[in-house]
Amino acid sequence: MSPPAQRLAVGLRGVRKIFGDVVAVDGVDLDIRDGEFFAMLGPSGSGKTTVLRLIAGFESPTAGTIHLGGDEVSKRPPFERDVNTVFQDYALFPHMNVIANVEYGLKVKRVSKAQRRERAVEALRTVRLEGFEARKPGQLSGGQRQRVALARALVNRPKVLLLDEPLGALDQKLREEMQVELKAIQRQVGITFLFVTHDQEEALTMSDRVAVFNAGRIEQVGTPAEVYERPASAFVAGFVGTSNLIQGEAAESVLGRTGIYSVRPEKIRVDTHLNAEVPVGEHAAAGTVAEVVYAGAATRFVVDLDAGGRLIALQQNLQTSSMDVLKLRDARVRLAWRREHEFAIREDVPPGLVMDGPPTTVG
Amino acid sequence: MKSPDRPAGHGGPVRRLAGMLHRRPYLRLSLLLSAPLLWLVVAYLGALAALFVAAFWSTNVFTGDVVKEFTWQNFQDLVTLDVYRTVMLRSVLVAVLVTVIDGLIAFPMAFYMAKMASPRTRRWLVIAILTPLWASYLVKAYAWRVMLANDGLIDWALGPFGAHGPGYGLPATVMTLSYLWLPYMILPIYAGLERLPDNLMDAAGDLGARTFRTFRTVVWPVAFPAVVAGSIFTFSLSLGDYIAVKIVGGKSQMIGNVVYDNIGVANNLPFAAAVATLPVAVMVVYLVAVRRTGALENL
Known part of the structure; x- marks a missing residue:
């Protein structure tokens, strides 16, 4: 998958981790390139945080190997690995002030006092926290603590920075700000960032590549566009974005093929002219609007197809207003999309994972 | 049932007491704390004070009776x-x-x-x-x-x-x-x-x-x-x-x-x-x- 010439920051081979009788990580192979901003995305309990902890060295793998920058580190303790972690709840030392927290790693490495202070102050400047040196963690807001945690890790200039749901504890607004900022910081320092999240939007906006985790395994690795536009499995299609699957009889009558296919909601056009000619290169299906959800910038149409199954179409509210679109409930419509936007989905997934009902937001 | 707009003070004696306590927070507080405070001050601090005062008394060598007169003698003995x-x-x-x-x-x-x-x-x-x-x-x-x-x-x-x-x-x-x-x-x-x-x-x-x-x-x-x-x-x-x-x-x-x-x-x-x-x-x-x-x- 990755070009062999490129240097690897992290390499996992056949990594398994078993806690008691729970298989948390079930055979993971993963290559992360130097300088990448890499996301591990998945629902809770999918094994992504365990993989992060295995790389950091807080857990040791039951089987398989972990390489960091070419060295095998599977058996090494955390203090002998050139990685640093930003913890989900920050894990700042409560009895030390901000500057002492940031200097901690340098002090352990016996960096001279003057240099230590200089680097710590610089790291605090990188995260825009100058002037907070003397505060205790208890006197900071959530966002500020998050920045201190980031500075404390970055100041050591590790090969890889591990971030465990770094924005999970922040409110929406701050979160969006920090997403942009983290990305900028990563570009500035050039360190490989490996972060864990359950938020698909966060993974898509921030990362160069995404690995989608499910039940201890990786379902797909790719760029955000690849994962979003061409999900490799029904699970990925459902977890990254809105699940929109055409399968069974519907696939045969609408597409003329068997199998499971995914079309993203924003690629589908809602047409009230049922008898207009279908343009070349498009597929079309007639149906009845079951639900109309007005969401400000766009409107979501839930359409029951005559051929069976249900599709969601997302339309920008360019000319329409809420009054217009709401009238379309129960109307007969035709859905149309370009053929290159439909993707076959691997069928070797357990049937339970195929979500063909509407997502809960419209249900 | 009593009508909801009826003032609390016009009910039975229990209601009247409850209303009075509600209006007088200091009375409430003193009722709550009087027993423990009495214990703390009289039995606990009082005993300590008695101990401290008694430390400056002495006993009559012959009769063994306590002589309630101030003296540093006990502490002098302790130090010397x-x-x-x-x-x-x-x-x-x-x-x-x-x-x-x-x-x-x-x-x-x-x-x-x-x-x-x-x-x-x-x-x-x-x-x-x-x-x-x-x-x-x-x-x-x-x-x-x-x-x-x-x-x-x-x-x-x-x-x-x-x-x-x-x-x-x-x-x-x-x-x-x-x-x-x-x-x-x-x-x-x-x-x-x-x-x-x-x-x-x-x-x-x-x-x-x-x-x-x-x-x-x-x-x-x-x-x-x-x-x-x-x-x-x-x-x-x-x-x-x-x-x-x-x-x-x-x-x-x-x-x-x-x-x-x-x-x-x-x-x-x-x-x-x-x-x-x-x-x-x-x-x-x-x-x-x-x-x-x-x-x-x-x-």
Whole structure:
């Protein structure tokens, strides 16, 4: 998958981790390139945080190997690995002030006092926290603590920075700000960032590549566009974005093929002219609007197809207003999309994972 | 049912009382606190004050009656007579030793309970630590007397190594007191370590700190106030003890014994009072010192 010439920051081979009788990580192979901003995305309990902890060295793998920058580190303790972690709840030392927290790693490495202070102050400047040196963690807001945690890790200039749901504890607004900022910081320092999240939007906006985790395994690795536009499995299609699957009889009558296919909601056009000619290169299906959800910038149409199954179409509210679109409930419509936007989905997934009902937001 | 717009004060006597209490917060507060305050001021502080005043009285040598006239004599005797200085120092030494020994035993135990044991094991350990507190002090002290006896359990256990137990005396007293007060040290440290988030230790390791450094720079500073809180118990309980030393201490005397003998055999109540103010003074000094560590918030 990755070009062999490129240097690897992290390499996992056949990594398994078993806690008691729970298989948390079930055979993971993963290559992360130097300088990448890499996301591990998945629902809770999918094994992504365990993989992060295995790389950091807080857990040791039951089987398989972990390489960091070419060295095998599977058996090494955390203090002998050139990685640093930003913890989900920050894990700042409560009895030390901000500057002492940031200097901690340098002090352990016996960096001279003057240099230590200089680097710590610089790291605090990188995260825009100058002037907070003397505060205790208890006197900071959530966002500020998050920045201190980031500075404390970055100041050591590790090969890889591990971030465990770094924005999970922040409110929406701050979160969006920090997403942009983290990305900028990563570009500035050039360190490989490996972060864990359950938020698909966060993974898509921030990362160069995404690995989608499910039940201890990786379902797909790719760029955000690849994962979003061409999900490799029904699970990925459902977890990254809105699940929109055409399968069974519907696939045969609408597409003329068997199998499971995914079309993203924003690629589908809602047409009230049922008898207009279908343009070349498009597929079309007639149906009845079951639900109309007005969401400000766009409107979501839930359409029951005559051929069976249900599709969601997302339309920008360019000319329409809420009054217009709401009238379309129960109307007969035709859905149309370009053929290159439909993707076959691997069928070797357990049937339970195929979500063909509407997502809960419209249900 | 009464109509909802009816004023509360116009109901039955209970309602009227409730309404009155509602309107008078000070009356409510004084009703709530009068009994405990009475106990605290009269029985507790009053007794301490009586003790302090009595320390400046004396007894008639011939009749043994208490002479209620102010004198510094008791305190002069305490400072000038070697025997009391020795007893005082010995008591403080015993209390310090007991505190240090309990701290050394309790910390690893509490750390295991708070950070490593499974929830099930943890529950059993807490029960195991609390159970001895339900047994009588005397039974436990006499159990140690039996174990420390000549050819007792400890002699028998040490025999194969060519050693024998300490016999009765100060070391035996320290051992017995350390055993008696150990739970009072374990429980505060356990509570303190439970509040220490696990990932602080992960974070220290992640930043390159080895185990000992993590302990020294992260675990110990966070747990220290809890250790001090435990030491207040072990130190003060040891300082005032006079029964254990009577049972296993051989001929050794501690402050408590001097107080006890002056109340009983010597019938010199004022002098007993003067001696009793000493541990109180030591504890006040100790508490002022530990107040600065923040330990009092951990009690």
